[in-house]
Amino acid sequence: MKLNKHTLLVIALLLSLFSTAQVRSVVDFNNGWKFLLGNDSLASNANYNDAKWRSLNLPHDWSIESNFSSSFPATNQGGALPGGIGWYRKTFTVPASSADKKIRIEFDGVYKNSEVWINGHYLGKRPYGYVNFSYDLTPYLNYGKPNVLAVKVDNSLQPDSRWYSGSGIYRDVKLVTTSKVAIAEAGVFITTPVINQSKATVSIQYTVTNTGKQNEIVNLYTDVYDAAGKKVATSKNIVKRTIPVGGYSYASQLQINAPILWSIAKPYLYKAVTRIERNGQLIDEVKTTFGIRSFRFDAANGFFLNNQPLKIQGVCMHHDLGALGAAYNHAAAKRQLTILKEMGVNAIRFSHNPPAAAILDLCDEMGFLVQVEAFDMWKKKKNKFDYNLYFDEWHARDIQAMVLRDRNHPSVFMWSIGNEIREQFDSTGTTIAKRLVDLVKAIDTTRPVTCALTENFPEKNFIWKSGALDVLGFNYKLYDYADLPKRFPGQSFVATETASALASRGSYDMPSDSNRLWPPDGKTPTVKGNADMSVSAYDHVYAYWGSSHEAALLAVNKYKFMSGMFVWSGFDFIGEPVPYAWPARSSYYGIVDLAGLPKDVYYLYQSEWTTKPVLHLFPHWNWNKGDTVDVWAYYNNADEVELFLNGKSLGSKSKTTDVLHVMWRVPYQPGIIKAVSKKNGKIILTKEIRTAGAPAKILLTADKSKLKANGKDLSFITVKLVDKDGNLVPDADQLLQISVTGAGLLAGTDNGFPADSSSFKNPRRKTWKGMALAIVQSHVKKGNITVLVKADGLKQAMFTLRTED
Template sequence: MGCNAIRMSHNPPAPELLDLCDRMGFLVMDEAFDMWQKKKNGKDYHLDFKHWHRRDLEDQIRRDRNHPSVFIWSIGNEIREQFDSTGTRLAKELTALVKQLDSTRPVTSALTEQEPDKNFISQAGVLDVLSFNYKHAEYPKLPQRFPGQIFLATETAAAFETRGHYDLPSDSVRIWPLDGKTKLTTGNLDFTASSYDNARPYWGATHEAAWGAIKQNPHLTGTFVWSGFDYLGEPLPYPWPAHSSYFGVIDLAGFPKDAYYLYQSEWTNQPVLHLLPHWNWRPGQTVDVWAYYSQADEVELLLNGKSLGTRKKQGADLHVLWRVPYAPGTLQAVSRKGGQTVLTRTINTTAPAAKIELTADRSKLQADGKDLSFLTVRVLDAAGNLVPDAANLVQFAVNGPGLVAGVDNGYQASLEPFKADSRKAYNGMCLAIIQTTEKEGTITVQATADNLTPAAVTLTSTAAPGAFSGKEQASQSHAAKN
């Protein structure tokens, strides 16, 4: 989607993740603590901070300082010591520890308070970069409040989305909850949030508003969106059975939500045209149709071949909108630049679910007992269109030296187990993760569901170059002992 940096929140990352960032070219904010002496929860790190913070921070800097991906150190996230003078003392101590071991990179802390007299960490005067979470309406005031400083947005958006679900009208923003004391009573009965980018918590912002604030305030050097993926825990805005966050640009199964294409249209140099929502609605219902686009001047929308008009982004808008009385058929968007077609996207009203499409992200694997292939299931109608409300139970059968390591569908309130050989599709999609064993061979995976034409993929698992067979390993081990 054009992302070029990852903030590791709010603890030292796995070294393997930093290895990947080195190889793939991501910049990394390497972050140490989510709390110092003052607790956020009764059993959190504040219990260990006094005795362990120096050792833990020094170990982290020594371990990670030779990773070229790391471009900045963060000594904390939304630390409670912002609000008293202990924040000044501890910010000086922690920054000095970092600088003793690495003087080449800047140090920051993800702060919440954007007024100097209320922020005792910024008052320490030791942070190379002042980083702030949320409160994007205050961004224009930062240069006057903190003259001569460098600014970074360490956490923005926190918008809610459930992949493939849409609440109308799209320009009515749901604030769930309204504040920190009010219980949510206006949410959806099925524990969903709109993928129109029109649901957010009281402290957050829509993706469009958050990124727009960065664009309009060039003294902000960049932004980190909360969050890249949905993650287990923090099931806001809903209680159980919701058990996953709703903040991700990508859902828990790894499937992009619509906001993914907003960022792609803003952060990449490739032409983008993304049309939403699906086209299965009630006859006569007025549906808001959005398009994210780039590398084009305008987008025309057609329904069953009839033009519904051409739209251009106005002002700070990052999408275009049509209000369309629903009629079944074909919805088509055409982006143009200088009158020439750039891209075309089509969405069709679907017939009933008829078949399964099964695709693997990787078909050649290593027989090391660890390698994985992620299989995407799409439930299609006879014409090959994704059925947007399909919820078929899909069974996975593996033949050969492999196993089903996990399953998911991205629905934040699903109570189905992740360790299983079946999963219901959610809004037409689900996922199976196939893991190799230590044996070489051909792995065949079949996906089946009642009343649907099944699908299968074939994977090949071979020994890694230079790897020993089990017998060779035993021989080497025996020789080493002798």
Template sequence: MVKIYFSILLLFVLSTFSMNLAGQDNSRTIENFNADWKFFKGDVPSASNIGFKDSDWRKLDLPHDSSIEGNFSNSHPATVGGGALPGGTGWYRKTFKIPRSAVNRLVSILFDGVYRNSEVWINGHYLGKRPNGYISFEYDLTPYLKLGSENCIAVRVDNSQQPNARWYTGSGIYRDVKLLITNPLHIVNSGTFVSTPVVDKGLAKIRMEAVIANNLKSRKINLRHQIIDAEGRVMLEKISPLTVTGKRTNSVVNMELPNPRLWSDIDPYLYKIRTSLIEKGKIVDDYETPLGIRSFSFEAKNGFILNGKNIKIKGVCNHHDLGALGTAFNLRAAERQLEILKAMGCNGLRTAHNPPAAALLDLCDRMGFIVMNESFDMWEKKKSDFDYHLDFGQWHKKDLEDQVLRDRNHPSVFIWSVGNEIQEQWGTGADTLGRVWARKLVKIVKDLDPTRPVTTANNDVNSYNNLISSGAMDLIGYNYNHKSWDDFTNAHPGQKLIATETTSALQTRGHYDAPADSMRIWPTAWDKPLLTGNADFSCSAYDNCYTPWGSSHEETLKAFYRNPAVSGMYVWTGFDYLGEPTPYTWPARSSYFGIIDLAGFPKDVYYLYQSVWTDLPVLHLLPHWNWSSGKEVDVIAYYSQADEVELYLNGVSKGVRRKDGEELKVSWKVLYQPGTLKVVSRKNGKIILERNVSTAGPAAKLELIADRGVLDANGEDLSFVTIRVLDSQGNLVPDAAQAIRISVEGAGRLVATDNGSPVSHESFQSDIRKAFNGLAMAIVRTYQVQGEIVIQAFSEGLGSAEIRLQSK
């Protein structure tokens, strides 16, 4: 029955595709081109030929990350720097038909990102190569298409040269692919640019630029701009006559919108501008541009101003992997990450250290994130043997231009960063390489977008830093060096400060090393191995473990709020990520930096940020309450919206605590005895919140909790199902590590499992996952069919648990 449904669906998609192409009155169509590809892991040079036989190749849909399907191994060339997963070479092929009625239409293919060294052919014709694995690019297919017959796209991806990054990159066509069909007279893809030179509550002056392509003779048209609000109402329309000559014509139109609703991090209201080319009363092309109306500035003394209000950018850095899903972009997985961050009070995101997926910026637009959009992790000087330094000289201009053109209309993008911890920071001479490149890159950005500041993320903040002293940067970016923030105005008079990267604290969810106020700096220096650590490769979640270049979360937050000149901070990192497992090496294979672990489970410090970064009443108690009898245990509470908190052990008060001065937490030292810890927060003597943690007995059962109970039957939607190991009383067992088998039936399938452990070597595709400190995660994906999804978890001695979801 399911096979019949899929066959009918495929016929519908193909017929819709043909109708869209055939309709000469259609101004433009953008087709999802992710379905029905074939993939081969390895190198087959003849696979670019149109007659190549690929019948035995694997069928799959994009986006796809071939590396995440591999096994963890210390023998992989990327080693722990890249997550200990394989690179390699792979080929993708797709056949498709274009109807004869599509004559005189232009067809382009748009790749949002291919890692890396992609080469593309259409019907055996070579279209080109893009070494950069993070950049979006397109090719014109029109001259090589065979109308009414089968066409074949072939893509070779080469990620075999390792190492080429310090983090996990993934391999393959790991972002969306689309087909763009237009008339010869059309608006160039990424060819609009909207800016708001004047914004206040009463009026927004809007400047709209459009680049129009025309491969026919000179013609007179009408150019229509419509400003449309979030409810779909046309708020303003302006029609201008235009003569289109030559291959490209630039148009600039100014508009005024009265009483605009402003975009902000707490109210990310979105308009859009629909730009139409109208010839003889007929719409020849339509193009939509997002519009978020906001004003902002950075000031030397007062930091960041958004819509006339002084606010702090409370951000995190994130790499592009999605945990157990690898780097294959999924809209729901990315949305879930942003939802978790937003609930923490986060309003900023730095795309470390490369251009993000285009759809991630769409999410940031509508969810209210202040994005620092980063371009490069290195310039000409390498960080690893086969990284982008090999291609920077030839490709930097094209890659940077394509990034800015694609992303400059996103209201969430506030800052461009053209480099992270660039090696050209250092060097002597009147005109060093670092200064030359800094000025070149900033000019490339400013030529395309003069409305946003440009920075670099610098781990050396001294005056001899070539990037800082180049005079090219609008913002001075500090990585770490939080003790230098207070002296910034003296060191760089009149300059503006952004903390591009902070903290680098290390934590394992659910592990605690006492005493809590004894700091562990692991390793002792950035260039030295860790000589002593924990035998289980853990780091303490007390916020008392950090790198020698970093600091604790609490210390960094205090410095952040102490200095109004610090416009914002981006914590390293929001989520744990694959690769770079500081302070350990193998068998660790993922990072410890995250406020949230790889599976998406918050670590304790998440609630510290929530207590500082939100207006919510917060009360969080740590650690767990399973210890040796008589042991002195540090008990900590993070709280907000209260005057005081009181701790009870088995009903006996252990004292009232209040935060004084800059303090962000309260603590007690308690001699352990089994039972229940309870903490109560009060304001004006009235109880606000209570939290309990009890001694857990032996593991007795499983519990399943889904993040969403109703999913979209689109073949892409996901449910993240938390599996908890409980005792007979329903308490989480804090050290539970039982193996759990997960099965899924009905209208969905299991696509990945995880537990958040940095040292787990189980395949993410395995249906058996050990719990880590009492928790595991199952990720379920819908089919393109409605119905019930039944998820079961079973563990020997614990029995089974079940949850049912609906796919609609």
């Protein structure tokens, strides 16, 4: 039979895939699980009947599926959602041809107290819910026959976290098959000790395992490819290695000529392919993405990336994805990062725990610096059932698992051993801090280690006294910045947490030039506040330990020695609903609300952190007769802003050195308020807000209309209630009915209001300040998705999405 060119190419591709699978197989193990909410002590048995269990795919968070309630023991701090116990089971088959292989299961994170069985054999327990771990399945597998993996997740001890943790196998799971001689898990470590314009030296450390019965002589080498897939370097001239039984570690170097550096503006990535050959046959292959960049902290001049000064413009981020909860989703994480990138953010502090591995891949690709943080507490508890229960036994394994997993990411530039740790107040902090830093540096000496500290007097801070920290991170206390170099001579500094300012999108209280401390002190956990549980968005409300956003920006920018800042927080997050209590169930700290809709202060940062022209005018222009309204504008690339009301100029104003906005106090008249920014008399931007009439229609806009037909991709559809002329109606809080049909489903709804007690899975959602959000998830089949939104008295709105391979 004669085969055409196309058929030959297909056969070659299939053979290539088969060959690669024989070398190292990394299988997405997220699909095809069974789930039981509740406890059944027999569920670990291989012959247990799980036919009536719910079928689902991972990542999964069962807590987010619940209604909110003040009765849950996690309390408001934990998001007013339940914990509990859940079981997961997966049946799978390993081919008989893999009987001479090593097979392990890798979990990127399970919250929490997970226990794992394979075919009824107990593999172990991992208490910490934010760390990755793995188990060797090889001794217990049935080859060519069904195998049953069972996972018990116990998040029943509450209160635990100071924020919403979620519950379940909420990050990726992978099944990895290798030869008996193979690169170990996290067994490639790439550094770039020498970088200049003409060349970069790439140092590669290998850890190789040998689970066979005799020493093996192999060729071990790495090829490096640029972003276009062209080979630019190889270590193949250093190949002969003897791998003793058990394994060994090796190192090699190679050189890349005219390297392209990874940076915030151009996050250029190389790929290293490490191979093991035995007798000319490839037996293992590992691909590692890395970037070439240098960075340093200078005690006098702050932070430098690739020898260029760079102010760290960062935000703190908790791990939940709003209405999706703690279950990691690539599309949702990328949307969050995209919104932050547009704001001018160049760094993220993942607070206060290791993040999902996949989000670090996104940070590498999108150009963010990342501080990875290990713990929120050590031995001294913050909540009764938090990590203090496990610290003694598990801290070494947990912090080293974090570093091993994340040490090749070019985005990761700093490790943090903790946040506001209570041991900083006594001598135990000195011993533990040194121990943790030693554990980190036993694995990675290329990055500085910090800790987010509250005590900024040397005699009071026992963690600093350890002498182990490379960079001092301080939370809040702006008034002490000037004295830091005197108190800590020769030290480098970063503001690991700033602001704790509070706001609700679209809510405005006047006068706006009067600051409010909510709560006012450490003895008043909640405040009476506003009847609708809103907080003014004028940037004049903040917790007593914090400051306004403007004050934090001005303080950090004032001092060259301050490397930069991480604002608390980038997005609102579930839990910690300061300054309120139930029915508030999520935070007010975010620059962006929980639905991903920017608050006004977003544009303050955009005007300070980007060079793109910015002119943001607020508030809305629907007020009552006789009201006097404070009108603010954030702007850049201009000398002044002129304000007009119904065509009449109200004068021009300019920012000063200590105020980052301009303000007019305007007697309200219905009509049009307009701002015009100018530079040297030339108009740069014009923005106007019109008085809106009654809601006349529903407007739908999607962040994307084409989705991947993979069962995971998302489209975020913003719902606005607008008047007949298309103006947002700012006080329209109207009930919506949202439905999704076709090749997708409704994954969640939200409106960004922290005191909405309706479940995120509820298709009936009120708008908040005229807006809401529908999250649509694709199926695994191609086709159209129809989104229908209804509201009483308005014509229904429809939006069509398309899923594609």
